[in-house]
Amino acid sequence: MTLVKRDYLAILTEAFAAPVVVERPSGCGRVYVVLGASWDASEEAKAQAKADAKGIAAAAKKLGKIWQAKSHYGDRNALYVGYDNHTGYELGKGTAIERVLKAHGIDCYRNEHGD
Secondary structure (H helix, E strand, O other): OOOOOOOHHHHHHHHHHOOOOOOOOOOEEEEEEEEOOOOOOOHHHHHHHHHHHHHHHHHHHHHOOOEEEEOOOOOEEEEEEEEEEOOOHHHHHHHHHHHHHHHOOOOEEEEEEEO
16 A cells, blocks of 8 residues: 655645635634545545645644644544634635645545534
């Protein structure tokens, strides 16, 4: 099994610089991009997801971003995007970050939790 080597710092820098399209507000709450392979993924995919999470966590620390092994709401391996105060901006930012990470082959999804 060979893991894909990625420049996580460059990827995360690109992700946070990606253009944001404001989305329809759905209330107030925290927005995350959660990394990880699905429960039925192959062992190789799970190993890659674990390596990706470790790499993104280190890059987030270098960039001063918040990485949570367990988020406020229980998500594992969550990159905190921000608090959407009914503007839709942080929702759009989360979608932009998710899009960039997926373009680089990183398994992830945007998740939000209302207050």
